[in-house]
Amino acid sequence: MPDKSARRQSLSGWGNYPRHDCFVHEVASQAQQRSLITSTDSQTLIARGLGRSYGDSAVNALNDVLLQTSRNRFLSLSETGLLRCEAGLSFAEIIKYLLPRGWALPTTPGTKFVTVGGAIASDVHGKNHHQCGSLGNFVQAFRLLTASGDVLDCSRESHPDLFWATIGGMGLTGIILTAQIQLNRVETAWVKQETRRTRNLTDTLDLFVKTDQDYQYSVAWIDCLKRGSSMGRSVVMLANDASVSDLPDRRQQKPLQMKKRRRKKVPFNLPSITLNRLTVSAFNGVYFRAHRDKESVVSYDEFFYPLDSIQSWNRIYGKRGFIQYQALIPKQNSFDGMHELLELISKSRQASFLAVLKSCGPADDGILSYLFPGHTLALDFPFKGPRTIELCKQLDEVLLKLGGRIYAAKDAVTNASTFHVMYPRLEEFLKVKRQIDPENVFSSSQGRRLGLIPT
Known part of the structure; x- marks a missing residue:
């Protein structure tokens, strides 16, 4: 049975899908945390911060969730x-x-x-x-x-x-x-940004290859709905940390002063019909035409966190929520893989309102770390039940064929057998898990779904 100090609460990730009832604990001291862990009996536990992973990695259906935000010094x-x-x-x-x-x-x-x-x-x-x-x-x-x-x-x-x-x-x-x-x-709280529009996926990936050595930061907004010769047209943002001399004169006296931003708010869940193929296509056209090739100096917040200016932006997708699917494809297969993903998305008639393409470098030594040299495409799909789950399965199949993988922090639907193929070092992780947590005290809905909890 859950601890009497816990409150039963419906929790989800940032995508608002899936959603489960959990027993939530707010304990501040290390002694309280230790007591909770060692007295869980049959209950399992997962820590949760600000709830910005998209799926169910910080959700533990009918089990314990420990909020960590009070330990913030x-x-x-x-x-x-x-x-x-x-x-x-x-x-x-x-x-x-x-x-x-x-x-x-x-x-x-x-x-x-x-x-x-x-x-x-x-x-x-x-x-x-x-x-x-x-x-x-x-x-x-x-x-x-x-x-x-x-x-x-x-x-x-x-x-x-x-x-x-x-x-x-x-x-x-x-x-x-x-x-x-x-x-x-x-030196400053700004970046020096160069914006370039590309005609299609080939131009976008070529631009990444040509500029990866010259720019610290690169990202592309990509139009997932265009087909034919315009498939994969993008707005690419390239940037380096700005020096004091890069700033306008009025900013050079206080180069580390952060630009204030007013946050807007989505006050409630919008109707699910708000985002559809027609509205997303219209937005994509406006967004693409609004950007021109140019150089500019952009604040740290604007460049790194454009969506943070809209509080509760996840409500745009309505009560049913959305799935963010982030695909990684090895560099040698990037063009064919991205092309196949975009074709599937276009044929599915499930519009991705936000689609972000990035270039990736060498992996670190994390056993389950996500990235390796290649390109990653993050997609947001309004959740439409089995249709959306089926689309994600089809995207998974493309990744399996090309040696790609999904990102666990975004995942909400991938199954264990698929995840095990995508992450060949998974057995190493399970070995450590068995040694450090033989009773599987630490568990989550995602961990059970992906086979990250040893049996």
């Missing part, structure tokens, strides 16, 4: 930029307090509303993966509360197998209590 910052903090600290707080002091996150996903613990568990990546890789490359150490109640200091030198199983391990090895992350020194 800065602990220290060295002269060389080594940050030590509690795992519930958000990227938003790090940016708010440290960017004005000249320190930036080494890499970041498309939202700053994630916790340090969740970011490590998902081994997050950003627009600079082609040059510097995922967050795991910059995590120096962390303290992990394990299923036995013991706290282990993990690093590349101490418990290295557990260190690399936890980075990208989706919270299934234990609860990250504190972490040490190496930050980057920057």
Whole structure:
């Protein structure tokens, strides 16, 4: 039976699908966390931060969920930029307090509303993966509360197998209590951006190949509905950290001052009919025509977190929610693979409102880390029941054929057999899981669905 201090609550990821009742605990102290873990009896447990993974990785149907957001203190910052903090600290707080002091996150996903613990568990990546890789490359150490109640200091030198199983391990090895992350020194809170439009998928991928060495950051918005010679037309944004001399004169006196942004809000779930092939096609046409080839200086927030300016933007997809499907295809198969994915999406008549293409570099040593050299395409599909699940299965089949994979932090529907083929090091993870958590205290709806919980 759940602890009497828990409250029963319906939880989902950011995509609002799937949704399950869970028993939610809010405990602040390490002693309380240890007590909860060691007294779970038949209940299982997963830690949850700000709930920005898209599927069910921080959902534990009819079992326990431990909220981590109250453990959110800065602990220290060295002269060389080594940050030590509690795992519930958000990227938003790090940016708010440290960017004005000249320190930036080494890499970041498309939202700053994630916790340090969740970011490590998902081994997050950003627009600079082609040059510097995922967050795991910059995590120096962390303290992990394990299923036995013991706290282990993990690093590349101490418990290295557990260190690399936890980075990208989706919270299934234990609860990250504190972490040490190496930050980057920057001159300004701005980037120097170059915007280019491309005619089709060939032009887009060619542009990535030509510019990967010259630009720290690259990302493309891609039109998934166009077919024929315009298939894959894109708006590509390339950028480098701006120097003081790159800024307009009025900004040069306070180059690290962050530009204030007004946040808009989606106040309620929109009708499911709002996003359909016609409305998405119209939006795509307007968006493509609104962008011209140009150079500009863009604020840190605008470039890295465009959707964070819209509070509760996930409500745009309505009460049924959406699935974000993120596909990774090896570099040698990128064109054929992306072309086949776009053809399937177009034929399915299920419009992806947001489609983002990025270039990826070398993998880190995380056992379940997502990226390797190639290209990744993130797609948002309004959830339409079996139709959407079937489309995702078809996309999975393309990835299996070409040696690609999906990203667990976005996943909501992939099955265990598919995931096991996509992640050939999975048995290594399960070996560590058996050793550190033999009773499978740490579990989630996604972990059970993907076969990440040993039997």
